[in-house]
Amino acid sequence: MSLRDVLSPFTAWKHVIDDPVTIKDPFNRPGADRYRGFHQNDMDKCIGCGSCEEICQNAAIDMVPVEGQHAGPGDSGLRPMIDYGRCCWCALCVDVCMTGSLTMSNEYTWVDSDPDAFRFVPGADGKSWDLDVKGYQREDVRRLTGTTRAPMGEMPAEERIGNFCEIVDGFTPEQAVIEADRCVECGLCVATCPAHMDIPDYIAKVRDGDFEGGLRLLYETNPFSQACGRICTHKCETTCAAMHEGDTIAIRWLKRAITDSVPRERYFDLIRKPDVPETGQKIAIIGAGPAGLTTAYDLARAGHKVVVFEALDKPGGMMRYGIPEYRLPYDVLDHEISVIEAMGVEIRCNMRVGKEISIDQLKTAYDAVVLSIGLHQGRSTRVPGSEKAEAAIDLLRRITAGEEVPVPEQVAVIGGGNVAMDIARSMARLQKIIYGTVGVTVTALEELDRFLADREEIEEAQEEGCVIYPARGPQEITVAGDTVTGLRTWKVKAIFDEEGRFAPKYDETDEMIHPAGMVVEAIGQMSDISLLGADLTEQLEWNRGRIMIDSEGQTSEPWLWAAGDVTSGPDVIHAVADGHRVARSVGKMLAAKREKLQ
Amino acid sequence: MFSFKPDRSQYPAPGPDGKLEVDLETGKYLKLWHGPNHPGITGNMSVELTVCGDEVVEGKTHVGYLHRGFEKLMERRTFIQVFPIVCRVCVPEPDFNEYCYAAAVEELAGIEVPEMASWIRTLILEMGRFNSYMMAMGGISGALGLGVVGQWMTYVRDIMLDRFEELTGARIYHMFILPGGVRAHLPEGFEARMEEVLQTAERYLADAENLMFKSSVFKTRTQGVGVIDPALFERFGVTGPNARAGGVAKDVRKDSPYLVYDQLEFTVHTEEASDIYARTLVRYKDLLETIQLIRQILRKMPKEGEVMTNLPNVLHWKIPRGETYIKGESSRGEYGYYLVTDGTGYPRRVNVRGPSYTHAMALLEHLIPGTNISDVAALMVSLHTYPPEIER
Amino acid sequence: MREILYRLKDRYHLGTPTFQRTDLCFVTVRRDEIRAILTELRDMEGFTHLTFLTAVDWIEEQLFQLTYMVNNREANLSLGLRVLLDREDATGDTIHDLWPTAATYQRELREMFGIKFPGSPRVDEEFILEGWTDLPPYRRDFDTLAYSQQTYNDRPGRVTHDPKTHMQKTLYPSYPKGAK
């Protein structure tokens, strides 16, 4: 043993004059900038989707109603309440948060004698750290659930313009599974869907590859799932939790993937009429569109006899005669309707009520009558020369019916809604077939970002060669003799006032003449209510131009219900929802009637 | 110099099942509980000693005070939900659990991790090793009455925890290494603050060296004491510094490089004596190596790049049936996760292979008989064991 | 790795190996051959390190899987040997004579899974649990959640709401859900 080994430990004495390293005031020691302390939640950003609750491995989070937060589109009104007796500060809730509303402050010291104080709703129950900037938040984008939509095949513009073939391929089953994986199953979309379809549940079926199970689910809420899988206005996707950071879930295409993946003949095995006794009661439905046929589907499955009267050649209503084939192929629609017919629904085409049969006859012969006649008349601008204009809705019907329609080399369309895009793109196709070139001009009052048409419709129309002039007010349809020569428009300086009210102001100096051999008016639409007759029109109660109905779709007449575009327009999924509502109301009335007879 | 050479022949031989039958009634033998709360024990465990005079004739390890059934809990959690609990298996060096679990999930799910994340993971693991060694140094000093070294090491560990806090957002359970990468980049100015910590550490370690390896007291208490015959290493699954102190240069970082260790230069230090002194010295040298490695990582790591990859939706993440074993070199030796998946959203089985499992059980029980009671604390602390690894 | 398996396969019954990584392979072997294989691997092939021994419960198949992980440090190879045991009255063969440390693993497996290892030292002594009378807790049929609910009380007053149901109640309570 060396002397050095004896002495060297004494070097420790040099520390005797060191300052202590102890933290003197541990209560006021700030956490690091990204310290994971008590939560903060931005009440306005939070949508109450509950993903935080879902991911919490400690079950520390409850979703609770909070004063001042109300359920509404894309917001459940619930907010996370955190039990800090369970929280382990892992911040997975912050990482998974769909909006980025949930973060953590760097505050971590808090002493309280009441254990229940440590259970509260961050952001709602005010805390001193609510506005702290420091603390943990996700460094970049959300990584724990997919933010990018799965790819899907689509015909390029140059291939699709010369024909009416369906544009979108739809997801393959593999692509659908990938897309379905992104859904966090919060269910916020269900409230937005007019038919309240079980969206997260059928997406879960896709994820599991159980397309047949998915189809059964679809039919529980929507007998037009094939059509809706293609042309639904998919308002659900505007409230999808995924949209806040990334692409919304392609709910519509997933629905389509289910319907496409099940072989058509299997539908009849999977969607069977329930085994219920026949009631012997009869319902007449006027109009074989989505509202009428959904009502028919529900009522037929309840054991009633249902007859649908359709004025046109074939059933489907606007889905057939309004929506072009390239968006919704006829064979898809035919198959969809055949499933409904398999429930025992009888559809009588070429039966225009008011002509072949009167509504009074229906009233007498049936226990109930449902009016689902849609909006099949086009409005006119009534500018000078407008009597020479075509109505888009007529033209579309004629194209579907296979009638010869005039196809000039230049067409001008007035309107910025989906119907305007439909006719523009249909005319463009016909022009391409005849002339090899497209010559379609679309003018609308609105600025492009205020167009009523879906964004993709506008983009696809442009890709196909339609030229769009936004903010143009039609002034005159110019005519030479009997032929249309063009459309004269003024620039719209402002269309809405500060309060968002329509108050068009024109710049008369900015005038344009759009040369055209045909001008198509694709503005508003209305119902042809002449079939009601003057007496019934007078008897019925109306509400600002529309037939007045109660919350269940019944009119002021005890035998008459109304559903679909005629009351709530203008899309398929609203019509389907109406159909269900009316079917239940009719069913209740019929049951009461049966009880009375017994 | 004091010498302790007991004569084993005076005690009955252990039975065929390893049990020693002694008659306590004779008053010759005494049962002593070393732990679970005793300054010379690591964590919440205890050794049941049978002593005769000041000589230990048998020692049995008792664990269970910390058992929370982590492996079972993991089976009830989704793959992402397991992430926050793995770190709790080991308090002083939790990051190894995070890394091994993440890497196992990534391997079975086929997920690529960005390069930057691998560098940060390596940095974190070395920082964890630093802290764990600080506790080991403080622990062995404390077990031998050198409390001041324990205080220095605790302070240095504490300022390293500050670096952990600013990097990961937490001090002890960092929950930073997610499957798919890590949570964040280095904060601004991190390198400079880390350098300060490392320099402070070096100053204190130099002082500690004077009190330990250059101290006659320390030498007397540790040299030639608690010798593990290198022939036992394989039979008892001895890894890490415990093996290196006996001349076996076992180090997973070199033997089977993971993360970015193949791009780093470092020496695997060995000693020959295989006693408490050698084991402590190996840890000391490895700690200096770790300081060097942290500097090297910060110097070599890329300055930019993503730290996290996109995961499939973790709320319903399913991993195909499979099994794998991921291992790394922790401060105590080979640390690993055996993960078995069955195609569902939950692990079928997670098994944590901690080096303490063998070191504190079979090996310790094998070493204890014949030691002087005053050396038991130093012996077991020199094995550097953490009981939660035994009873996950 | 392949060569080693090739050398073994003539004399032992090996299942189809899973080459998980270049340095890691899993293979199923028969229970009556495990000791011989392990001995040969340890003494002839350099797999001197028993990394771990643990079990997996395949309750649906009524099997326990024992996983013996052995490692050859020189060659940087790990081999996981699976032995499948009938879950009823599961019994394994002790290897404590090959690796004394295996006794600890076997003692734990006895306690946590109820797998017997006759002849293993102190195998029936309590390891982690004290006075446990329930099912061996690491078996899949032991329900930890039910156990904790029976043993401990939940904090009172906690209630949560499902966003979808909550929205249905507040926004469209009267809508006829489904066409059933």
Added chain:
Amino acid sequence: MSEANKAKLTGLTTVREIMDTATSFEVVARDFYQSLAPKVSKNIRWLVDELAEEEQGHVDLFTKLANDPKVSEVMAEKIQRPVADGKFSDCVQVPDLGENPDDQEVLQYALMRETAAMEQYTELAETAPEGPLKEAFTFLANEEAEHKEELEKIYYEIVHSGGV
């Protein structure tokens, strides 16, 4: 325009005359809508009813003004004839909307009328002497402007965006 009305308007620039013209403007309109209501189909009657109600309110206002002593005092005073006067007085003449006019026709007429009235009252509000008369014209100008915007909104909803 009838000869009688023309005679009424040309050369008359007193407050009284302006008041009289405006009153009859509102009265004529109210009567027009009231008599139109039973003729139109019931589904658009709400529109005509609303218009008639609106005009009735204005008639009531003028009746009240005429009985206001402060207004009576200034009845004989001269006032600047508004530029928009011609267009405005044209509207005293009721249009022929045919046997069974539709909502769009009614709306187009009402819009044209509201525009004329708004311009007339705006100008009068500027030139009228301070007092209840000025207040009344200011009020009416705002009324008509608001009403016009409301009608434009209805027009947009019914004709341009309904059912699209």
